[in-house]
Amino acid sequence: EDADVAWIDGLVEEVHGDELIINCTSGKKVTANVSSVYPKDVEVKRSGVEDMTRLAYLHEPGVLRNLKSRYGMNEIYTYTGNILIAVNPFQRLPHLYNDHMMEMYKGAEFGELSPHPFAMADRAYRLMMNYGISQAILVSGESGAGKTESTKMLMQYLAFMGGKVESGGRSVQQQVLESNPVLEAFGNAKTVRNNNSSRFGKFVELQFDQNGKISGAAIRTYLLERSRVCQISDPERNYHCFYMLCAAPPEDRERYKLGDASLFHYLNQSNCIKLDGMDDSSEYIATRRAMDIVGISSDEQDAIFRVVAAILHLGNVEFSEGSEADSSVPKDDKSQFHLRTAAELFMCDEKSLEESLCKRVMVTRGESIVRNLDSRAAALSRDALARIVYSRLFDWLVNKINTTIGQDPTSKLLIGVLDIYGFESFKTNSFEQFCINLTNEKLQQHFNQHVFKMEQEEYTKEEIDWSYIQFVDNQDILDLIEKKPGGIIALLDETWYVQVMV
Numbered sequence: 001e002d003a004d005v006a007w008i009d010g011l012v013e014e015v016h017g018d019e020l021i022i023n024c025t026s027g028k029k030v031t032a033n034v035s036s037v038y039p040k041d042v043e044v045k046r047s048g049v050e051d052m053t054r055l056a057y058l059h060e061p062g063v064l065r066n067l068k069s070r071y072g073m074n075e076i077y078t079y080t081g082n083i084l085i086a087v088n089p090f091q092r093l094p095h096l097y098n099d100h101m102m103e104m105y106k107g108a109e110f111g112e113l114s115p116h117p118f119a120m121a122d123r124a125y126r127l128m129m130n131y132g133i134s135q136a137i138l139v140s141g142e143s144g145a146g147k148t149e150s151t152k153m154l155m156q157y158l159a160f161m162g163g164k165v166e167s168g169g170r171s172v173q174q175q176v177l178e179s180n181p182v183l184e185a186f187g188n189a190k191t192v193r194n195n196n197s198s199r200f201g202k203f204v205e206l207q208f209d210q211n212g213k214i215s216g217a218a219i220r221t222y223l224l225e226r227s228r229v230c231q232i233s234d235p236e237r238n239y240h241c242f243y244m245l246c247a248a249p250p251e252d253r254e255r256y257k258l259g260d261a262s263l264f265h266y267l268n269q270s271n272c273i274k275l276d277g278m279d280d281s282s283e284y285i286a287t288r289r290a291m292d293i294v295g296i297s298s299d300e301q302d303a304i305f306r307v308v309a310a311i312l313h314l315g316n317v318e319f320s321e322g323s324e325a326d327s328s329v330p331k332d333d334k335s336q337f338h339l340r341t342a343a344e345l346f347m348c349d350e351k352s353l354e355e356s357l358c359k360r361v362m363v364t365r366g367e368s369i370v371r372n373l374d375s376r377a378a379a380l381s382r383d384a385l386a387r388i389v390y391s392r393l394f395d396w397l398v399n400k401i402n403t404t405i406g407q408d409p410t411s412k413l414l415i416g417v418l419d420i421y422g423f424e425s426f427k428t429n430s431f432e433q434f435c436i437n438l439t440n441e442k443l444q445q446h447f448n449q450h451v452f453k454m455e456q457e458e459y460t461k462e463e464i465d466w467s468y469i470q471f472v473d474n475q476d477i478l479d480l481i482e483k484k485p486g487g488i489i490a491l492l493d494e495t496w497y498v499q500v501m502v
């Protein structure tokens with residue numbers, strides 16, 4: 001094992017008990033324990049194998065070596081039985097995903113053509129049609145690995161297979177595909193790991209009729225990261241839609257009283273405003289067009305962007321100490337201006353908005369007590385309002401898309417595609433990373449059970465000894481976090497309960 005390149009290979013020169021002296025291909029001589037050394041398949045071609053199950057030895061160095069040799073030849077996809085492994089190419093490969101490719105994979109025997117997401121989608125579609133059983137495709141991997149891109153290809157292929165030819169208007173498959181750019185504008189952001197990182201989980205259900213045509217769809221989303229709305233740090237960005245709106249055509253910027261993105265506190269806490277290869281003003285136009293297609297009316301679009309702009313103005317409201325003890329007021333004319341503009345855009349009363357930020361109302365036994373908040377607490381309630389409004393806006397969008405696309409109540413067949421936020425670990429991690437990473441652990445557990453259980457059943461059937469199949473079971477981690485009682489979440493719940501009681 002090597003700290004820089006994961007694994008290195010070589011020839012064993014001497015054996016002293018458990019200690020091996022190895023002459024590495026790199027020229028280095030190393031000593032290693034026999035337990036940390038794996039046999040290398042010397043027969044395997046330089047170009048590797050399309051399916052890992054064909055490797056003579058299925059261990060980590062063997063798997064990584066195979067992926068690396070294939071990647072070196074721009075083969076980014078590899079099978080492990082019926083699982084597809086994708087390695088992020090970090091460059092556009094349009095020839096891999098065009099109509100011609102979809103035609104090729106249509107109905108081709110699984111494994112006959114090169115590994116590809118289209119083959120996975122085709123397989124799910126065939127299984128559904130031939131056996132009348134709904135299917136689900138799980139996409140997992142750490143943040144930036146390529147899950148969302150792969151999901152889009154799966155959906156592209158399913159829309160191709162299940163698309164209905166319609167005369168004019170918007171077809172279901174088109175609406176489903178165009179829901180991606182809309183959700184990404186409001187739910188994706190640049191992180192350290194990924195310039196277009198999904199900050200929410202998504203399960204898309206495509207419903208089909210008896211003829212295998214898409215007849216409806218439902219999009220379920222999970223837990224949008226809220227803290228990002230008012231807190232970002234270098235080199236990250238807030239949600240894309242904020243920058244898009246600040247780069248909108250002049251008449252729209254005027255309408256929402258916006259200027260350059262760098263003027264807004266919620267955006268300028270990070271020095272990263274512009275992204276290489278992403279033009280916010282053309283993205284704005286594209287998002288508007290996608291909204292048209294999914295069926296969001298222009299009045300609704302206006303309302304959505306008013307809320308987005310209002311949040312930016314809200315973020316620029318600062319507070320200073322008021323005349324009464326521990327009270328607060330908008331700091332100066334500038335803050336007063338942003339407060340007024342936020343109220344106009346929200347279409348609410350300016351005074352009520354100010355009071356909701358600078359005061360707290362407590363209701364006890366039917367009586368309500370109004371308490372002043374100091375400037376620090378007022379800034380916190382400003383941020384809390386921004387977060388909650390944004391996450392409700394996102395939920396509203398998802399709902400809206402679902403109602404306009406519509407579900408088919410008679411459909412008995414569906415294919416679900418799960419695309420979640422991948423595992424991540426930053427310099428500072430919050431409760432949200434905790435939740436994201438727990439989701440990934442749970443998905444891993446599902447994967448383990450599904451894959452290894454299936455494999456073991458197969459072995460038992462053929463009376464093969466399977467006791468040597470080893471895998472790292474993450475059940476201990478799940479127990480630590482979510483076991484009842486005593487797990488971390490149960491303890492957190494209890495603490496909260498006690499605080500409320502007090």
Ligand SMILES: Nc1ncnc2c1ncn2[C@@H]1O[C@H](COP(=O)(O)OP(=O)(O)O)[C@@H](O)[C@H]1O
Nearest residue numbers: 088090091092143144145146147148149194196
């Ligand atoms: N198959 C692919 N072809 C081209 N670029 C890709 C592909 N997969 C990933 N990428 C690049 O990597 C970035 C991150 O991928 P993404 O799917 O957003 O990761 P994840 O959803 O796993 O966090 C994309 O924005 C894209 O630039």
Ligand SMILES: [Mg+2]
Nearest residue numbers: 147148197198
């Ligand atoms: Mg993603």
